[in-house]
Amino acid sequence: MRAGGxxxxxxxxxxxxxGLPAALLALWWVASAGSTNIFLPxxxxxxxxxxxxxLSGTFADDVVPSLWRLGASYGAALVVGVVAGYAIGRWxxxxxxxxxxxxxxxxxxxxVMIPVLLVAVGIGDATKLIVIGLGALWPILLNTAxxxxxxxxxxLETAAAFRLPVWTRHRLTLRAATPxxxxxxxxxxxxxxxxxxxxxxxxxxxxxxxxxxxxQRSFAIPEMWSGVLLIGALGFALAKxxxxxxxxxxxxxxxxxxxxEPS
Amino acid sequence: xxxxxxxxxxxxxSYRSRERQVDALTGIDLAVREGEFVSVVGPSxxxxxxxxxxxxxxxxxxxxxxxxGGRRVTxxxxxxxxxxxxxxxxxxxxxxxxxxxxxxxxxxxxxxxRRALVADALDAVGLGAAAGAYxxxxxxxxxxxxxxxxxxxxxxxxxxxxxPFSAVDAQTRGDLEDLLAQLWHRYAMxxxxxxxxxxxxxxxxxxxxxxxxxxxxxxxxxxxxxxAERDQLGTRSSAHFGELRAQVYxxxxxxxxxxxxxxxxxxxx
Numbered sequence: 412m413r414a415g416g417x418x419x420x421x422x423x424x425x426x427x428x429x430g431l432p433a434a435l436l437a438l439w440w441v442a443s444a445g446s447t448n449i450f451l452p453x454x455x456x457x458x459x460x461x462x463x464x465x466l467s468g469t470f471a472d473d474v475v476p477s478l479w480r481l482g483a484s485y486g487a488a489l490v491v492g493v494v495a496g497y498a499i500g501r502w503x504x505x506x507x508x509x510x511x512x513x514x515x516x517x518x519x520x521x522x523v524m525i526p527v528l529l530v531a532v533g534i535g536d537a538t539k540l541i542v543i544g545l546g547a548l549w550p551i552l553l554n555t556a557x558x559x560x561x562x563x564x565x566x567l568e569t570a571a572a573f574r575l576p577v578w579t580r581h582r583l584t585l586r587a588a589t590p591x592x593x594x595x596x597x598x599x600x601x602x603x604x605x606x607x608x609x610x611x612x613x614x615x616x617x618x619x620x621x622x623x624x625x626x627q628r629s630f631a632i633p634e635m636w637s638g639v640l641l642i643g644a645l646g647f648a649l650a651k652x653x654x655x656x657x658x659x660x661x662x663x664x665x666x667x668x669x670x671x672e673p674s
Numbered sequence: 675x676x677x678x679x680x681x682x683x684x685x686x687x688s689y690r691s692r693e694r695q696v697d698a699l700t701g702i703d704l705a706v707r708e709g710e711f712v713s714v715v716g717p718s719x720x721x722x723x724x725x726x727x728x729x730x731x732x733x734x735x736x737x738x739x740x741x742x743g744g745r746r747v748t749x750x751x752x753x754x755x756x757x758x759x760x761x762x763x764x765x766x767x768x769x770x771x772x773x774x775x776x777x778x779x780x781x782x783x784x785x786x787x788r789r790a791l792v793a794d795a796l797d798a799v800g801l802g803a804a805a806g807a808y809x810x811x812x813x814x815x816x817x818x819x820x821x822x823x824x825x826x827x828x829x830x831x832x833x834x835x836x837x838p839f840s841a842v843d844a845q846t847r848g849d850l851e852d853l854l855a856q857l858w859h860r861y862a863m864x865x866x867x868x869x870x871x872x873x874x875x876x877x878x879x880x881x882x883x884x885x886x887x888x889x890x891x892x893x894x895x896x897x898x899x900x901x902a903e904r905d906q907l908g909t910r911s912s913a914h915f916g917e918l919r920a921q922v923y924x925x926x927x928x929x930x931x932x933x934x935x936x937x938x939x940x941x942x943x
Binding site for chain 1: 811
């Protein structure tokens with residue numbers, strides 16, 4: 412084995428990736444150490460607040476509801492988006508019928524639905540679930556439709572010539588579209604985190620967005636900052652988790668398009 | 675003389691646009707006997723691929739009919755397999771070689787028999803050791819072998835091939851031609867082989883059909899009376915091979931070529 416084996420290369424990669432954030436944090440720590448500005452407390456104070464706030468009951472009270480909403484809405488958007496996107500990509504009639512509607516809804520920012528839903532549905536969880544789901548739905552639906560539409564004709568003809576059952580052919584088409592479906596799902600994940608926080612800031616009695624706003628209103632500035640850090644870390648962790656799943660599921664696609672060495 | 679397997683009668687295909695009608699195929703008559711190896715050649719744009727897709731039941735004809743084994747073809751018939759030119763696009767990249775070959779059998783054949791058919795087909799194309807690999811880990815020639823294995827595991831009566839070797843290098847191409855000749859003997863299939871390469875058609879076939887453009891139908895059917903055992907060096911350098919090759923070439927040359935606007939229309943039916 413060469414000196415730069417996979418393990419060493421992995422460590423070097425992680426070192427490069429973590430180096431800059433670590434340096435910036437250190438810089439923040441040093442630069443803010445003597446800060447007397449009440450809105451920009453020393454990082455040391457923020458870290459203390461972080462431990463105090465998030466490693467206590469607040470986690471169960473506020474982080475868990477947020478994650479639950481995010482998971483439920485995102486999951487529902489995945490199912491609805493893939494099913495509807497498949498139908499729209501596969502059948503021209505469905506496409507012709509829905510394309511004006513889609514063109515409208517895809518540009519409508521999900522948070523504008525908040526006031527409407529507040530009146531129509533109320534302040535409960537249902538409103539937040541609907542808003543997050545709406546935000547996540549469109550990228551998944553549109554990317555799935557594009558992916559299904561772009562499935563190679565030769566592949567479809569092969570499946571037809573070998574008389575594969577209709578159900579198998581649908582499955583193959585969907586599988587061939589997974590690269591685009593994943594692209595949509597990744598975009599949707601980012602959007603749903605944003606919409607989750609915004610909806611909690613505007614209409615909630617728990618959750619991460621609510622807590623950060625609450626701290627800000629009560630001038631608990633270090634605690635507010637610690638919430639911001641937590642939301643960032645959460646988004647980062649979810650994105651990494653997503654990447655992990657995607658790498659596993661789309662290994663064939665990277666190989667097929669020449670982005671992975673044949674092994 | 676063996677029984678007739680495939681009969682194509684007065685077959686036509688035309689595409690209608692708002693301004694005019696373009697005839698891709700008109701008045702094609704062709705019969706293929708069981709066990710025969712027939713090649714179809716013709717200038718590019720003569721509708722070879724369209725003809726093959728109609729026989730495969732993938733594209734409906736607009737005139738005439740195709741009868742395979744006594745049944746009129748209106749959808750992809752059983753007992754028929756296709757090998758396309760674009761192996762990279764016809765194999766399923768997320769499935770292993772074995773899974774690709776097995777896929778068409780999953781709904782027709784029991785598990786034990788299926789396993790035996792797949793193993794036999796992979797051995798026959800020399801890919802027994804690559805069963806667990808993914809298509810994209812293989813070279814182009816090997817990928818086309820996978821597509822051929824998938825077709826023969828299906829045990830078709832009629833094997834359709836659409837320029838299957840035109841995307842690989844010359845050396846690989848010779849190997850694949852010999853492999854196909856050997857498989858044809860071994861599995862007693864009937865092969866309808868579409869190519870634009872006259873040498874390849876003469877080398878492989880018992881009969882070469884020259885297709886004319888658009889409205890002219892079948893131009894000629896030339897029997898290839900070369901010995902059954904053929905090899906790349908001896909056969910191709912024989913005088914008789916040269917004569918047959920010239921004969922086919924003359925018929926292809928005499929075929930009127932389609933005009934450019936006609937070709938353009940054919941690209942986007």
